[in-house]
Amino acid sequence: GDSVTQMEGPVTLSEEAFLTINCTYTATGYPSLFWYVQYPGEGLQLLLKATKADDKGSNKGFEATYRKETTSFHLEKGSVQVSDSAVYFCALTENQGGKLIFGQGTELSVKP
Amino acid sequence: ETGVTQTPRHLVMGMTNKKSLKCEQHLGHNAMYWYKQSAKKPLELMFVYNFKEQTENNSVPSRFSPECPNSSHLFLHLHTLQPEDSALYLCASSQVGAYNSPLHFGNGTRLTVT
Numbered sequence: 001g002d003s004v005t006q007m008e009g010p011v012t013l014s015e016e017a018f019l020t021i022n023c024t025y026t027a028t029g030y031p032s033l034f035w036y037v038q039y040p041g042e043g044l045q046l047l048l049k050a051t052k053a054d055d056k057g058s059n060k061g062f063e064a065t066y067r068k069e070t071t072s073f074h075l076e077k078g079s080v081q082v083s084d085s086a087v088y089f090c091a092l093t094e095n096q097g098g099k100l101i102f103g104q105g106t107e108l109s110v111k112p
Numbered sequence: 113e114t115g116v117t118q119t120p121r122h123l124v125m126g127m128t129n130k131k132s133l134k135c136e137q138h139l140g141h142n143a144m145y146w147y148k149q150s151a152k153k154p155l156e157l158m159f160v161y162n163f164k165e166q167t168e169n170n171s172v173p174s175r176f177s178p179e180c181p182n183s184s185h186l187f188l189h190l191h192t193l194q195p196e197d198s199a200l201y202l203c204a205s206s207q208v209g210a211y212n213s214p215l216h217f218g219n220g221t222r223l224t225v226t
Binding site: 045104 | 116
């Protein structure tokens with residue numbers, strides 16, 4: 001079945017450092033890919049998405065490119081802030097608007 | 113009020129209690145979901161409802177009983193739970209069939225079973 005694998009956390013960075021969180025997926029068809037973020041005490045919020053190969057999703061300085069050849073959707077940010085500290089989830093769906101399959105989440109901690 | 117609202121935010125219950133979690137979406141979506149988030153584990157999809165009909169039950173124990181009276185409301189009835197059921201329960205909604213429609217989540221109910 002479909003699955004998503006993320007790099008293990010926690011990831012600890014200093015403010016203004018470069019961030020990469022790796023995400024790879026397994027799917028039978030052509031999924032849409034998402035990154036969600038969860039701040040402490042809150043639910044999940046959509047961060048960015050991409051629906052087809054070579055699409056780049058971006059939001060709030062974060063970017064991820066849908067790479068079909070490597071089945072990857074790595075999350076990047078050029079300069080992280082303390083306020084970016086959260087848990088990040090990579091996810092996919094094969095049904096438009098349907099259920100999501102999530103990775104295990106990667107906790108990011110940014111120190112001043 | 114907009115988005116997906118879950119109540120209560122926190123719930124502590126004994127193993128013999130009966131309680132219910134409530135979720136309401138104000139987005140006009142046609143599908144609703146229950147996910148379970150436990151520490152150190154991936155999010156687990158529990159139930160899916162499309163147009164008020166249950167379309168997925170991922171081998172969830174019968175002590176969890178969902179109810180979807182209309183496309184805007186979703187409940188999760190709880191009875192005789194176990195301590196390992198303590199977790200964050202997240203409700204979500206989406207527009208199935210709509211291109212580029214992601215899931216929208218509520219803030220969850222933090223459940224503690226004593």
